Amino acid sequence: MLDRQTTHALRAEPQESYTDPALLEREQTHVFDRDWVMVTRAGALPNPGDYVTAKLGRRPIVVIRQEDGSIRAFANYCLHRYAKLLDGSGNKKRIVCPYHAWTYTMAGELMGVADREGFCALKTREMGLEELACEVALGFVFVSRRFDLPAPGARLGELAALLANHRIEDYEDRIVVDEEIWEGNWKALFENFIESYHVTYSHKGSIGPTNPTKLAEKGPTGHDFFSLHHNSYRPEDYPPIHNAALTADQRRQFHVIALYPNGLAAVDPNFMWWIALEPMAPGRTNARWGLSFSPHAMAGMEDPEAYVEAIRQTIVVATAEDKEMVGRVQEGAAFGSSERGYLHDWMEVYLAEFRQYIDGLCAAD
Incomplete structure (x- = not known):
């Protein structure tokens, strides 16, 4: 059991972080008005x-x-x-x-x-x-x-190097949904996406069985403009590989990526699920999202259109599962407690890094 007096434990943000209209107004001004x-x-x-x-x-x-x-x-x-x-x-x-x-x-x-x-x-x-x-x-x-x-390409240069073999800039953008309304704060949605702690428990009907929490792998930490970790596949669920440039590790990894301040992406050897967040109110967010596919996969599969549809259906279910949990966070945070929660030492360290980035922008003059 976690000792509640432990001083080195990572702490979650206060509940008001998800509910305070004044804080959202500050984020609109200091983050969305001043950043990429x-x-x-x-x-x-x-x-x-x-x-x-x-x-x-x-x-x-x-x-x-x-x-x-x-x-x-x-x-x-x-x-x-x-x-x-x-x-x-x-x-x-x-x-x-x-x-x-x-x-x-x-x-x-x-x-x-x-x-x-x-x-x-x-x-x-x-x-x-x-x-x-x-x-x-x-x-x-x-x-x-x-x-x-600085241009986004310069800010994300290290990430581009880490994903060089995937060449996600060449992925074919097959599906785009411009409006997907979530009943939750934009930061709650962002944080949900960038941790794999919840996958086994929240995604029983979609990605949980194939990408269990126990196989999640820590990625690099301390980057200024992005985070990356791996939610790896079970051996029996390794996807078919059509991109010969991928390493053995990359063939089994499902990369979970944050693009500060509002972009998200999950990169598989064959496809990518991406989201761009637009805060609408303290407890309401539009999440524009899409699915992009490796041209190697589209050229190498016997029935690429069936594959695209199968992935779309999986992501629709995963989105519904995530929506429920983000909504529950929003409802729970409405209590307004001053007691802060706790974060997993490494699976949720990326939440702390994301908040440091946002807090740094909001603190600037």
Whole structure:
């Protein structure tokens, strides 16, 4: 039994961390307004004009593939009376405001104003949507309000080296779900994903039998912008391998990855499950998620489409199981106790590292 007086034990965050509106407001300002935020996968926007709308914290944005193949991000409001321009995802060659039909190019330039003579004092040809910093790293799209931050590729260079044999930047993005509402704080969802302590006990109907908690392996610790550990397969459940570059260890490992501050990924030899979190309220989060597949697996399997569907069904069940537990955390934290819980010495050390990162941003001036 854990001695409650032990001073070196890792402590969980206070319950109010999941319920306090003022704290969420501070996170919106100090984290989502000031850091790189993961939005989606570049492969979810394969064609010029493909777009997805999202939230940069509380701020509506749109990410859109350009004619030259680049991806750019803009504030998602009209320069006239601030109406939101786009919803959901789709493809547009022009962005037309639904309110008064002001029209913008894919590059955010204002190209048309209805009843133009009524705005004679405006130099509309010089006007455009507010652009945001937008970078692609490891196949993920990151957006920021700031242009002075180190690029995500530089921040995640060590992670890229660890995953070099997988080449997740080349994984085919087959499934994307833009809206998946969780009744829980965004940090509770993030923390649930990045520890394997719960897998056997919470995921009885999905990944628990094949990736039992007892086989979880510690990964490197102390990285500034990410964490990584392994939730390994039982020998009898090793997946078929189609990527010859993978090592013996990589062939049996299911990598669990945190991309600070809001990105998550689980990387298997054949597929990847990723999530990008958008906090909506202290106890409510949108989790955009998707499934991406190794091109080696898609080329090597007899029926790749059946495999994609089988993985989708497994992840749907796993998501439902996780949703229940995150909801239970949210309900339990509503008690408001000042007594802090305890963390597993290594399987939950990544929670402590994540909180150090968030707390560091929130403490900054």
